[in-house]
Amino acid sequence: MNDVSEKQAGRMNGGTAGFALVPKPVSMEVGPGRILLPLRTRISSSGVDPDLGGLLSRQISDDLAAATGLVPDVSRGDLWPSVIELGLDPELGDQEYRLDIEASPESVRIVGGDGEGLRYGVQTLRQIIRQTAPLLPVLHIEDHPAYSVRSYYLDVTRGRVPTLDWLKRWADKLALYKFNQLQLYIEHSFAFDGMSEAWRGKSPLKPEDILEYDRYCADLGIELVPSISTFSHHYTNLRTRTLRSLGEFPEDADRPYSFIERQEHHTLNVTDPDSFKFSTRLIDSYAQLFRSNKFNIGADETFDLGKGRSKARAEQVGVAAMYADYVVRLCDHVRDKGGEPMFWGDIAVSMPEVLERLPKDCPLLNWLYDPQVGEEKVALVSSTGAKQYVCSAVHAWNSLLPSMDGAWQNIHRLSTFGIKYGAVGAMVTDWGDYGHINDPRMSVPGLVYAAQNFWDPDGMDREEADDALSKLEYGDASGRYARSFARASHAISFGWDDMVRYVELDDGRGGVNKDVSGCLAGGFPEIWQGKDPVDLKETRHDYMAWCGQRAFKAPDYNRDLEGIAADLALSISQGRGDVEGALQAQEVALRGQEIFNDVGWVLASREGLSGGSGAEPPQAWSVAAELEEWFETYRSVWRRVSRESELRRVSHVIWSFADFLRS
Template sequence: MTNNVEDASTVTVLPAPRHMGVGSGSVVMPLTGRILESTSVGDDACVLAGQLTDDIERATGVRWDIGWGDNRGAHWSGFITLGRDDSMALGSYSLTIAEDGVVVVGGGFEGTRNGVQTLRQIIRQCAPALPSLTIEDTPDYAVRGYYLDVTRGRVPTLDWLKRWADELCLYKYNQLQLYVEHTFRFDGLSGTWRGMDALEPRDIIEFDRYCAERGIELVPSVSTFGHLYTALRSLDLRDLGEFPEDADRPFSFIERMAHHTLNIADERALKLSYTLIDSYLELFRTKKFNICADETFDLGKGRSHRYAERVGVAAMYADYVSALCRHLSEQGHEPMMWGDIALEMPEILGRLPKDVVMLNWEYSPNVTDGKVRQVSEAGIRQYVCPAVWGWSNLAPRTRDAWSNISRMARYGLRYGAEGILVTDWGDFGHVNDPRLVVPGMMYGAAMSWNAVAYGDEDDTDRAIDVVQYDGGAWTAALHRVDEDSSFRWYDLVQYVELDDGEGRLNRGVAELLYIGNAEQSAWVRSSTSLEEARTRLMTVLRDRVAAGHHANDDLRDLLRHLPRAVSEESRTMIMQPLLVAIHGQMLLNTVGWIFAVRAGAVEGSELGLESGSELSARLGDLALETAQALERWAETYAQTWREISRESELRRILELVWRCSDELRK
């Protein structure tokens, strides 16, 4: 990371300021000071001044005063003054720390907010003596958004959502979207959200206010076309799906990701989509609305097959999303939608309304600029949407996140994207703890503000460790957990769900498996029995799974050398969830190895045994020991879940662990 500084070691700020000059010496903060916030800032609740007083108290133990006045400051004085200058570009700011005080001036409320967040980071690292410096700063992207899944298993508590908004504010994000399918209490749709600990209108109203006070635009995002798995399994709505005959199939994490599309040949489908839109948008102050409309895999394959033969799947899709977009536009709202289907069928691009914003997601670590360029050349507005890579794993794949986010951010700048939306998904039960994706979130913050400053992942990690984790090498610890994941949560879900619950092959799940590459996946999918499918699955995974014991040795070494959590905040934000993830991953690695040995895909020599009854007995002992350890781990996992999340679908995760334990006991 490179900055225009005389002494870059003095302080670390993330995102890196565009221009920062560090003077000689330092500025000693007074024992009892005041923060004077101008009324022109537009911060009626004095949130910004309150953030500063909280951080000063955290760093020094002393509580400062807050003053409130106009730009002239005729009657009150303050060591720190916060002002606003609308001649500056929106979002930009200047910060000066000098002997006679600290001054933050911003372009609009957002600019002042951004400057305050920089000052907060400096106070946290340096108080009570601050470096003498001047900063002039402005962002690359006007819109720097975060997309949080609150529907695929985990519904966060309102307290946690507020805490997450505080983290996003600190790193200068200015938009947040919550992904909702069946986890909101829509009137008349209780059959879809019952038992899900769904969010209520009052939650959204309160959280919308909380975000707005911190300069974050809360944008509604709800599935209106695809990803309606739970709704289309309910007795009330199942006849609106492409395959209503499958509504009573056993719940499956895997099938939930594939079979969930409305039958839009039925005129009632549009009415349902309008109902979701109209009732939800009333709760938000923004004029933006994300209709989602992604991954409509079953479109034209089931009940709408004849309609698709007549008009074509591309035309069906384009007409439906266009109707939803017009419905929003006519009410003065700005429609947004995911771009995957339109990019798979490019003829759709020319049929979309001109005011739609395409959310162009691509998550490959080695993503190219092809789709970003394609949307740009089509003249369609877009946000680029990378990912923090937390889904389907106990610990996030942080290196993949860095590679994906850094590339997509640069592509968006190259092709004139209006914003960036960093996605945080919870596929397969949202087993991944949201607290562990903080580094991924910070990658997004860094790259969306000043991409040219970040060319090296290791330097960025060091900055994250300083700013977020009191200097401990926590990002490196996260990297190691990912690298030592020889049998992942997603692998376990596949293995367990291949059983239909009656000891037979679940063909619906088998048809959806993807392992390694297309050829290997086809081989596993063609299995005719549960035993054959599981044997083939473990054969495909054997090279990775065979390394499980060595991976566990490395994880045990990591446990011996974890950084020290120096504050209560770092213990709850990183230490606790990371310990749960490490111990859980060690158990998963062992589980995968046991299943592979049973399938004959891996030799038993790791136990010092070759074959026969001795191996069988030792393997049985290990399997029982692992089953019991998994059950104990699951109880601890549940406790950490409940600290930041509602009960929501925790039981589905526990039941899958229990099914695994029972399988080990066989």
């Protein structure tokens, strides 16, 4: 190897001598100069589990081959002189590592306090290789995470079931950014025996998929934890003829399908003994497929509890007692089977009498998604002595485009509060409400933000995080890429959530869907101005009036979106980023949002509303054709990363608007 001047290193590293690491190491000293990897580079591991050493060596080798064309030799043991050496140091703590790149003697050495620490040191080296190889910076790193559990929660049930190939690629990305836990959210999208009526036509995951994915994640150092609904969110299950009798409101099972109602109802009737049998059957059969003994029983948003079939019981003992008793029974069942239960904490933190009754040794998943989240609910759980994960969100649901601002604020603030109050883990959630219109690749910014904040929330500010995101994910050394993309969510004048609401105000018979209108009134009390909506045409007019001036901002917002698309294309064309994985999905989302904005503009004008500059909207028939043509591209991109799943539900909304525009 040879020392290389800073000037030469800068030219060979995309115009800058710097590089980005996520998460940023807690302690890093960068020395002068660079070293050049020789043609015959060897990687060896000593004193390390052979399987782990072999896997980590292959990861380094694959990245070196991709970045330089060089294919290193891989060996094991201390009698094989090597440029890159992997080992363990018992003086270091759990998940801690040390990385040294030295010019004299010329070497790269990574040691971990345990196998996981070594694994994380290797991920740091891989990120450096991807940006600077065949040159490597001289440096010394000492590093360890703030949270021992860093979890990613992925919705694979509310409309989109990813392909197994894509799930593996996502696990690869999680491993690179040092996550060590992954949960897939399941309601009806798993092929349980005896439940074919629920999962038919939904492209469900099967036992073999879970077994294979569990092995894949384990190799990467990621614990795949089972997570299924066992109490609430049984919308599809409780609409079947087989299972509807278990719900609080069986009479609602035949109502027209609704994305909005799906989020609001369908809780088990806990006074029916068969409900508990159903819940435990799901737990027992699903748990057998996983190496992990942890189990997330769900138990969030039990909105219907005590309002339907169990109302009489609720009047006797109270809803809080009913909720707590059922969760305790489920947790006890998981423990009896040798498992470690966990559950969502929204009900408990909203009802102190519930929080006091729940088991303190089961992690409470304290989900708090407000970008301006405060510390009160984190402090509340801590005050009871209960274990908790602080659970933030990537803020990508219900939209083609993610809210990167919302994601950073939510993740950063909550991660800080979790450390302050002794949380045992941090989780970032990735939901797909309203049919999962959001392409999974829209969640990359939130993933990267979480990786940094779960490791060290004080290590980076937002600007530095966006620079790192641009360099690592999109190959843009200037750092402009992420900042440009972040502007996109501010250019939405008529979003996917608006489209779903507008369509679903129809009860299927030409009247007003009271559940949808009531849900909207609950979230936005001013929307109907105190009226009880009864006429569909008038109700849709009122909805567009509530959208107000933003619907008429479409021409300005669309110019912004066009400029953002051009910026992204220019940045990625000059870098080393993943063009297929990033630009394709983002361009489709940006173009789709332009058309959605035009849809809202046309509808608002058609309703006789006014606003904006007074410019005339595009022809409705033209927008309808653009919407249909765009959606064909969207469907093909969907199928690149996802199974067919419930794409037809999304299609219904899109084509409904094409018909509205032509009517």
